[in-house]
Amino acid sequence: MSAPSHATNRSTKALPQSQAFGQRLTALWESEWFVPLMAVLASGIIFALTLQTHVNGSYHRYATDVGNIQNALPRWGHIHFTGYPLYLITGSSLVSLLRLFGFSPATAASLLSLLWGALTAGVVVLLARHLGARRLPALLGALLFSVSTSMWIDGSLAEVHTMSMLLTSLILLFAFRFNDSGEPRELLCLGLFLANGVLHGRALVGLLPAVALIVAPQWRVIVKKLPLLVAIGLGSFLLYLYLPLREWMGATWTFGETTTWQGFWQMVFNPKNARDAAIPLDPAELWIRAQIVFQVLNDDLPFLFIGLGLGGLMTLKPQNDNRLDWWRQIAGLHLAWLPFAGVIVIIYAGFIGDAILAVKLPVSMLAGLGLALLATFLWSKRAEWGYLAVGMLIAFIGIAAWRNYPAVIAITQDRGVEAQIAIVDQAAAPSSPTVVMIPWGHDYWGAAYAQAYRGQLEGVNLVDHNAPLDQYLAEGDRLLTLSQTFFVFPADWWQGVLGEFHLSTYAPGLIEISTAPVIGPIVNDAFVVNDDLIVHHAQLNVDGNAYTLRVDWQARQKPQRDYSIAVHLLSTDPPTGPQDLLAQADQSHPVEGWSPVSGWLEGQIVRDVYRLEAPPGSEPAAIRVTAYYLDENGEFINGEWLTLAAEP
Numbered sequence: 296m297s298a299p300s301h302a303t304n305r306s307t308k309a310l311p312q313s314q315a316f317g318q319r320l321t322a323l324w325e326s327e328w329f330v331p332l333m334a335v336l337a338s339g340i341i342f343a344l345t346l347q348t349h350v351n352g353s354y355h356r357y358a359t360d361v362g363n364i365q366n367a368l369p370r371w372g373h374i375h376f377t378g379y380p381l382y383l384i385t386g387s388s389l390v391s392l393l394r395l396f397g398f399s400p401a402t403a404a405s406l407l408s409l410l411w412g413a414l415t416a417g418v419v420v421l422l423a424r425h426l427g428a429r430r431l432p433a434l435l436g437a438l439l440f441s442v443s444t445s446m447w448i449d450g451s452l453a454e455v456h457t458m459s460m461l462l463t464s465l466i467l468l469f470a471f472r473f474n475d476s477g478e479p480r481e482l483l484c485l486g487l488f489l490a491n492g493v494l495h496g497r498a499l500v501g502l503l504p505a506v507a508l509i510v511a512p513q514w515r516v517i518v519k520k521l522p523l524l525v526a527i528g529l530g531s532f533l534l535y536l537y538l539p540l541r542e543w544m545g546a547t548w549t550f551g552e553t554t555t556w557q558g559f560w561q562m563v564f565n566p567k568n569a570r571d572a573a574i575p576l577d578p579a580e581l582w583i584r585a586q587i588v589f590q591v592l593n594d595d596l597p598f599l600f601i602g603l604g605l606g607g608l609m610t611l612k613p614q615n616d617n618r619l620d621w622w623r624q625i626a627g628l629h630l631a632w633l634p635f636a637g638v639i640v641i642i643y644a645g646f647i648g649d650a651i652l653a654v655k656l657p658v659s660m661l662a663g664l665g666l667a668l669l670a671t672f673l674w675s676k677r678a679e680w681g682y683l684a685v686g687m688l689i690a691f692i693g694i695a696a697w698r699n700y701p702a703v704i705a706i707t708q709d710r711g712v713e714a715q716i717a718i719v720d721q722a723a724a725p726s727s728p729t730v731v732m733i734p735w736g737h738d739y740w741g742a743a744y745a746q747a748y749r750g751q752l753e754g755v756n757l758v759d760h761n762a763p764l765d766q767y768l769a770e771g772d773r774l775l776t777l778s779q780t781f782f783v784f785p786a787d788w789w790q791g792v793l794g795e796f797h798l799s800t801y802a803p804g805l806i807e808i809s810t811a812p813v814i815g816p817i818v819n820d821a822f823v824v825n826d827d828l829i830v831h832h833a834q835l836n837v838d839g840n841a842y843t844l845r846v847d848w849q850a851r852q853k854p855q856r857d858y859s860i861a862v863h864l865l866s867t868d869p870p871t872g873p874q875d876l877l878a879q880a881d882q883s884h885p886v887e888g889w890s891p892v893s894g895w896l897e898g899q900i901v902r903d904v905y906r907l908e909a910p911p912g913s914e915p916a917a918i919r920v921t922a923y924y925l926d927e928n929g930e931f932i933n934g935e936w937l938t939l940a941a942e943p
Contacts, residue, residue: 330430331417337434338416338441342409342450345700345707348402350716350744353709354737357448359649362712362740364453368407369400369748372548373538376565380534381495382455400748404453411457412450416441418464419664425471427612428667429674429681435688436604436667442696443595443659444703445652451707456653459499462492463657466502467631470509474624475614477513479520485510486524490531497565498654501634509627512620535563574641584640591639591651595659597698600691604662605632607669632661666691712741716751718777718804723753728772731805734783735759760784765793765810774808775801778887798890799902803843806886813900817851824922825934827854827892831900835918835939840909842878842941844918847902848885850895857891858922859883861933862905868917868938877913880905892922915941 323329351361360374367374368390373383386407393403416437423433440446449456465488473481489506492499510517517524538553552558575581592601608628613621635657642650670688674681715738722729731752733739739759746752756772758764768774789796793810801807815831822830831849835842842864862880863870870876884891885903895901909915919938926932 324430330424330434331420334420334434334437335413335417337438338450339409339413341438341441341447341696342412345447345451345703346402346409347405347452347707348399349710350401350712350741350749351452351709351737352711352713352741353706354711355706355709356647356649357445357652357706358452358454358709360455361453362737362744364455365401365404366740366743366747367548368404368453369394370546370548371541372546373541373550373553375550376562377497378535378538378550378553378562379455379495380537381491382458384534384537385458401453401744405451408450408452408454408457411461412441412446415446415457415461415464415660418461418468419660422464422468422471423664423667425468425475426664426668428664428671431685432667432670432674432688435670435685435692436663436665438663439596439600439666439688439692439695440660440663442692442699443656443663444699445595445656446659447699447703448706449653449656451703455496456656459492459496459653460656460660462488462495463499463502464660466492466499466506467509470506470627471624473513473516474509477516479516482510482513482516482520483523483527486520486527487531490528491534494531494534498635498638498650501638501657502631504634505627505630508623508630511623535559538562581640584643587643587647587651588636588639591647591655592636592658595655596662596691596695600666600695601658601662603669604665605629605658607665607667607672608661610665610668610672612668612672612675628661628664632658712737715777715779715804716741716745718802719755719757720745720751721802721805722755722775723751725754725773728756728770729754730756730758730762730764730767730772730774732758732760732762732764732774732776732780734780735761738777738779764808768793768808768810773801775805776808778804778806778889781806781889797899797901798886800886800904801902803904803906804887806889807902812896814896814898815849815900817849817898821849822937823851823935824937825858827851827856828858828922828934830920830937833920833937833939835941837942840911842907842909842915842918844905844907844920844939845902846905846920846937847900848892848922849900850892850897853897854892854895856924857884857893858924858934860885860903860905860920860922862907862920863918864907864909864915864941865917865919866913866915868919868940877909877915878907880907917941 351358351365353361363374366372367383368386371387386404389407389410390400390403393406394400398406419437419440420433423436424430428436441450445456446460466485469481469485469488473485492502539559542549542554551562553562575584589598592598609625611621611625611628635654638654639651666688670681670684673684719731719733719742722731733742742752742757746755746757764774789808793808795810797809797812799807817829818831824830827850829849829851830846832847834845844862860882863876864878865875866877867875882888885901890901905920907918917938918941919936921934921936923931923933
């Protein structure tokens with residue numbers, strides 16, 4: 296009888312313990328900060344799954360300025376209009392701190408966005424709870440916003456937009472809190488976040504109508520505290536002094552000339568910002584732009600979710616019996632997203648740019664908030680409807696995450712710029728002073744990051760297209776640029792900067808520019824290709840399956856026509872048919888297509904470099920090169936083939 300009695304005693308003791316544990320869980324769940332903290336942690340995990348930890352390689356509009364920011368923050372520099380001093384100060388501080396713990400600048404800059412994005416989710420929960428949403432719907436509504444395309448991407452890489460959304464959510468939270476309490480401290484917090492929000496990103500001006508409507512009943516308190524609010528605004532504006540201060544201190548990554556009054560105010564106001572803005576007056580154009588609004592919003596979340604969420608704002612629970620007051624608050628919520636959808640119609644200029652991708656974020660945030668309110672409203676009617684609404688929200692999160700993840704990962708994990716970095720790195724450790732010009736933008740930012748933080752491009756003077764290129768050449772430096780630069784800056788641009796110029800190939804993908812042609816005597820025993828060209832020198836280097844052929848062409852006379860170049864890697868020499876061609880590197884003109892032969896001078900020597908990759912398992916026998924042209928009958932007229940043995 297003792298054993299059963301012992302078991303019974305254990306179970307009766309365990310029951311109070313389980314009850315106590317359950318009570319602790321319930322108390323934790325019902326605490327004011329637990330659910331917001333859950334939103335912060337869950338959103339942080341979502342962003343961490345796709346966090347960009349390397350130099351940005353994506354050329355997508357979502358990543359327009361990421362490489363710029365990755366370089367600016369660790370240098371305590373500043374970026375494009377309108378400066379973003381609050382973001383730069385906090386961002387450079389956090390990036391510098393994280394680097395002390397071994398994080399790369401790219402990873403640290405992405406973690407900054409993750410932090411602001413995760414905190415935004417927590418504030419959205421606080422806003423939803425303040426408006427009467429139950430805890431679970433509030434959490435799920437915030438997480439749905441976190442897996443929207445724009446928020447997910449912006450929370451995973453170095454961008455300013457998650458800070459914009461944190462300030463947006465804080466502005467709305469304190470607007471409603473001040474409306475309900477009338478407490479001056481709530482007003483001062485609202486003023487602080489509103490001032491810094493508008494200074495951080497001018498688009499947040501769109502919140503002013505909503506805020507004005509929400510806080511209208513408390514106008515007496517506002518008037519009383521107006522001098523203090525003005526002081527807060529002016530004090531916040533002082534953050535802009537950070538920009539000229541960093542220039543005066545010699546920061547190496549700055550934008551504009553903020554040390555001059557004109558440059559400073561240009562940075563603040565960005566007068567070019569509205570150059571493409573126009574209200575469409577033509578009905579057909581208005582319809583086109585309305586479709587763009589639908590497209591960009593549907594890209595964030597399925598439009599069904601957006602529509603239900605924005606409609607769900609109508610289910611806001613009245614705080615009193617004053618119907619007018621209830622409608623005022625609902626109108627305030629709708630005014631918090633309408634301007635941001637409407638501005639897409641105005642700023643659309645024939646393409647979906649990064650500004651449009653950023654300005655739509657409040658719409659998705661308010662949709663998540665509205666779904667939380669809708670689920671709460673259904674729960675208040677019947678518990679079964681509430682459970683169904685929660686299940687619906689969970690399904691929405693799953694669908695949105697499954698749909699958006701491929702696009703997010705494709706952008707945040709893109710390493711496309713690495714190919715350009717590798718090309719420029721061929722100029723590392725030069726034997727003479729060497730300047731590499733890359734146009735300001737993705738490729739320049741990638742190369743600058745690789746040079747500063749990965750030890751690549753050693754000894755190279757990396758500059759952008761604004762540098763005094765003619766001075767470098769006058770001082771005897773070599774001037775190189777990526778081959779693809781000539782798509783952006785064609786021959787006319789170079790002629791305007793340098794006058795007469797000549798090209799040769801430094802390495803595959805890397806072109807050398809000089810202002811004087813290389814002229815040499817015609818060597819009698821040189822390999823004759825045709826009446827116009829000889830091969831002054833040829834050299835083949837073999838590295839595994841990679842074959843690099845250097846050819847120094849020379850004009851025997853002033854060429855009378857243009858020639859294309861054929862370079863073939865062969866399995867049999869001479870070839871017996873197309874099956875013997877393993878690889879080829881044909882070009883429309885020498886120097887990767889950028890130097891037509893008809894522009895050469897008699898005796899001019901032009902270096903060209905070709906790289907071919909042998910297929911795995913093949914056994915190359917030879918590599919051959921010639922120049923050819925197309926005659927009036929459409930026939931290919933080949934010159935003599937120069938053939939070199941393909942030996943390691």
